[in-house]
Structures are given as structure tokens and as C-alpha cells.
Amino acid sequence: MNFLHLLSSEATHSITVHCLNTPIWGLSEAGGQKTSVSFRGWNGQVFKANSLLEPKVLVDECMIQDGSWHKTQFFFHTQDTNQLPVVQVHTLPHLKPGQQHFVESGLVCFL
Numbered sequence: 001m002n003f004l005h006l007l008s009s010e011a012t013h014s015i016t017v018h019c020l021n022t023p024i025w026g027l028s029e030a031g032g033q034k035t036s037v038s039f040r041g042w043n044g045q046v047f048k049a050n051s052l053l054e055p056k057v058l059v060d061e062c063m064i065q066d067g068s069w070h071k072t073q074f075f076f077h078t079q080d081t082n083q084l085p086v087v088q089v090h091t092l093p094h095l096k097p098g099q100q101h102f103v104e105s106g107l108v109c110f111l
Contacts, residue, residue, distance in 0.1 A: 001042065004081070004110045005042075005081045005082050005110075007110075008081045008110035008111055009079060009081070009111060010077065010078065010079045010081065010110075010111050011076075011077075011078055011081045011083070011084040011085075011108065011109065011110045011111065012075065012076060012077045012078075012084070012107075012108070012109045012111075013075075013076040013084045013085050013086055013105075013106065013107070013108045013109075014058075014073065014074065014075050014076070014105075014106030014107060015039070015055075015073075015074045015076075015086060015089070015103065015104070015105055015106060016071050016072070016073045016074070016103075016104040016106060017037065017062065017071065017072045017074075017089075017092075017101055017102075017103050017104075018069055018070075018071050018101060018102050018103075018104060019061075019062040019069070019070055019071065019072065019099075019100070019101040020067075020068070020069050020070075020098075020099060020100040020101065021065040021066075021067065021098050021099045021100075022062060022065075022093055022095065022099040022100065022101045023062050023063045023065070023093065024036065024037055024060075024062040024072045024092075024093070024101065025037065025049070025057055025060050025062065025063075025072050026060065026062075026063045036048065036049040036091070037089055037090065037091050037092055038089075038090045038091050039055065039074070039076070039086045039088070039089055039090070040086065040087055040088040040090060041053075041076075041082075041083040041084055041085070041086055041087065042082060042083060042084055042085055042086075042087055043080075043082040043083055045083055046090070047076060047083075047086070053083075055074040055075060055076050056074070056075040056076075056077070057072065057073070057074060057075075058073040058074070058075050059071060059072060059073040060072045062101075067098075081110060084108055084110075085105075085108040086105070089103050
């Protein structure tokens with residue numbers, strides 16, 4: 001990893017959260033604040049909503065609670081290559097009966 005970080009000028013990573021009746025990203029009912037998962041990068045920095053390191057959300061279907069599987073896709077792009085890859089996913093919602101989710105890590109590219 002050290003060589004990839006040293007020899008690269010930027011990095012990208014994609015993460016998809018598949019969800020069944022489980023909101024992952026969006027607006028809460030109280031106060032309109034974003035409630036969301038957060039992600040810890042390789043160097044310990046946290047990517048989260050309402051911050052300079054907020055990930056780009058490509059698709060946000062997890063707010064749909066119709067008994068079918070949906071997904072929310074996150075895309076991380078940085079010129080500080082030490083921030084990637086994402087190594088931990090934090091603050092996933094507590095599951096109630098009828099809810100499920102799983103995380104799929106996509107490709108990490110160093111350019």
C-alpha cells in the first residue's frame with residue numbers, strides 16, 4: 001500500500017450498501033439532518049455527511065421501504081491517496097424485524 005500511495009496522485013473507491021427496508025443515507029424525521037453511515041479511510045480520516053470528506057452518493061434508493069432490495073452507492077475520490085481505501089464502515093443503522101443490509105466494496109483505483 002505504501003508504494004501505491006507514494007506513486008499515485010489520486011485514488012478512487014466505490015462502496016455499495018444493499019438494503020431491505022433500511023434507510024442508509026438521507027434526511028431524518030427530526031430536524032432535517034442527514035443520518036448516514038460513515039466510513040474510515042486508510043489513514044484514519046472519517047468520510048461522513050456534512051463534512052469536507054462527504055462521499056459522493058451516486059444512487060440512493062435505500063429510503064424506499066417497499067419490501068424489495070435496493071441500494072445506495074458511494075463514490076470516493078481524493079488527491080490525498082493515503083485516505084483510501086476505505087477500511088471500515090461505521091454507524092450502520094440498528095436493524096428492526098424485516099430489515100437487512102450488507103456492504104459490498106468495489107474497486108479501489110490508484111492513478
